[in-house]
Amino acid sequence: MHIAFDADDTLWHNEPIFDLTQGHIAELLKEWVPADELGEKLNHLERRNLRLFGYGAKGFTLSLIESALEVTRGEIPNAIIQQILDAGKAMIEHPVELLPGVVETLERLASQHPLLLITKGELFHQETKVARSGLAESFAGIEIVSEKDEATYRRILDRYAIDAERFVMVGNSVKSDILPVLQIGGNAIHIPYDSNWELDKIEHRGAEEEGFFVAESMFEVPNMLQEIAALGWQTPVAAANRGK
Amino acid sequence: MHIAFDADDTLWHNEPIFDLTQGHIAELLKEWVPADELGEKLNHLERRNLRLFGYGAKGFTLSLIESALEVTRGEIPNAIIQQILDAGKAMIEHPVELLPGVVETLERLASQHPLLLITKGELFHQETKVARSGLAESFAGIEIVSEKDEATYRRILDRYAIDAERFVMVGNSVKSDILPVLQIGGNAIHIPYDSNWELDKIEHRGAEEEGFFVAESMFEVPNMLQEIAALGWQTPVAAANRGK
Numbered sequence: 001m002h003i004a005f006d007a008d009d010t011l012w013h014n015e016p017i018f019d020l021t022q023g024h025i026a027e028l029l030k031e032w033v034p035a036d037e038l039g040e041k042l043n044h045l046e047r048r049n050l051r052l053f054g055y056g057a058k059g060f061t062l063s064l065i066e067s068a069l070e071v072t073r074g075e076i077p078n079a080i081i082q083q084i085l086d087a088g089k090a091m092i093e094h095p096v097e098l099l100p101g102v103v104e105t106l107e108r109l110a111s112q113h114p115l116l117l118i119t120k121g122e123l124f125h126q127e128t129k130v131a132r133s134g135l136a137e138s139f140a141g142i143e144i145v146s147e148k149d150e151a152t153y154r155r156i157l158d159r160y161a162i163d164a165e166r167f168v169m170v171g172n173s174v175k176s177d178i179l180p181v182l183q184i185g186g187n188a189i190h191i192p193y194d195s196n197w198e199l200d201k202i203e204h205r206g207a208e209e210e211g212f213f214v215a216e217s218m219f220e221v222p223n224m225l226q227e228i229a230a231l232g233w234q235t236p237v238a239a240a241n242r243g244k
Numbered sequence: 245m246h247i248a249f250d251a252d253d254t255l256w257h258n259e260p261i262f263d264l265t266q267g268h269i270a271e272l273l274k275e276w277v278p279a280d281e282l283g284e285k286l287n288h289l290e291r292r293n294l295r296l297f298g299y300g301a302k303g304f305t306l307s308l309i310e311s312a313l314e315v316t317r318g319e320i321p322n323a324i325i326q327q328i329l330d331a332g333k334a335m336i337e338h339p340v341e342l343l344p345g346v347v348e349t350l351e352r353l354a355s356q357h358p359l360l361l362i363t364k365g366e367l368f369h370q371e372t373k374v375a376r377s378g379l380a381e382s383f384a385g386i387e388i389v390s391e392k393d394e395a396t397y398r399r400i401l402d403r404y405a406i407d408a409e410r411f412v413m414v415g416n417s418v419k420s421d422i423l424p425v426l427q428i429g430g431n432a433i434h435i436p437y438d439s440n441w442e443l444d445k446i447e448h449r450g451a452e453e454e455g456f457f458v459a460e461s462m463f464e465v466p467n468m469l470q471e472i473a474a475l476g477w478q479t480p481v482a483a484a485n486r487g488k
Binding site: 049052053054055058059061062065066069072074075076077078079081082085088089092093122123124125127144145146 | 320367
């Protein structure tokens with residue numbers, strides 16, 4: 001069995017750092033625009049810039065500067081632009097704060113199975129976060145990818161010669177960590193995180209109908225893996241997907 | 245024999261796009277600062293920000309905005325900041341322009357040897373450039389890395405089970421493509437490019453003493469590979485490095 005983990009908001013906190021930064025800048029811009037309007041503008045520009053910037057903190061900072069220019073109609077003082085730049089750098093330097101159960105669970109599982117880390121985002125920033133997390137040693141492989149879709153998972157499974165039926169992905173994003181893995185015949189455990197990035201939300205039919213497992217925290221993952229194994233790796237939905 | 249190629253300024257033009265962008269912004273800022281002074285400020289900030297941003301166009305754009313704020317002492321009009329953002333996006337979207345001999349040489353070599361592409365920079369941007377180059381099919385593997393040092397090359401050679409003695413790296417940067425490959429006992433062909441990024445320059449003792457080959461363009465690479473093979477993969481310097 002190969003078990004793969006998402007990183008941001010699965011192993012360590014990430015989204016709150018973005019939210020906090022956005023809140024800080026919203027406060028600086030409140031004489032021009034209410035916070036929710038800035039948020040809408042930012043979501044709009046992030047979505048538009050995604051095909052140029054991809055995911056991550058540098059693209060977020062650039063889109064935040066662009067949002068500030070637009071909502072103030074070109075009246076933003078230079079000092080605030082500098083503060084946005086500084087906030088972007090602070091995000092990148094932010095300490096890596098692990099989620100509950102991560103250390104214990106990875107330690108326990110790493111002695112039994114090859115573990116992979118599969119994370120989406122900026123190569124350089126993700127590498128520094130993995131290094132600072134102190135978790136790198138737990139993983140047999142670390143894959144930093146620009147998008148988590150079916151093709152990406154297929155490529156990774158090929159690279160490590162992993163059979164999809166014996167592959168379990170654990171992550172907080174139904175869109176990126178769960179549905180594409182089910183689609184290629186793999187198994188998935190969803191650990192919901194409190195806040196989700198607007199661009200990472202997706203409509204789905206729920207865990208039972210889609211055929212994935214849900215854990216409340218990393219602490220539950222080892223038992224859930226035993227459950228999946230006991231099912232003979234053949235949940236009805238997974239089997240149906242594999243028959244496609 | 246495994247042959248690996250650098251991408252930026254080896255397979256396609258890159259540095260001139262950065263230079264052109266910088267020149268364009270220098271023109272907009274000329275009432276505040278002469279172009280060379282802006283260039284010095286930018287180099288300084290890029291170097292300082294490297295440990296946060298890594299390499300690539302997004303970090304460059306952020307450092308360019310920061311430079312503009314500093315050299316104008318906070319007097320830069322918002323319209324110019326928007327123009328820097330737009331210039332950064334234009335860089336990312338810039339068409340991929342192949343260097344002379346690239347298509348012919350890759351086509352010829354790909355039928356005889358497994359080829360790799362090893363490039364440094366932003367994951368998402370490099371992937372789109374590879375896709376737009378039309379060259380992806382020539383390569384047995386594409387490795388986008390955050391830094392090109394000895395550890396990186398060792399990791400890639402391990403991944404593909406390549407013997408360093410039978411590995412040749414082709415690239416324009418002595419610092420990133422040549423010296424680290426020689427250090428791990430591999431072979432290297434340097435194709436100098438007209439302009440080099442300030443942060444990618446390095447002192448070295450010259451091709452003969454360091455033990456690498458120099459080609460004027462991609463056209464010369466196939467014959468040079470035959471030459472290396474004829475030397476039995478044992479140039480005196482490479483042999484000495486391997487004995488370390």
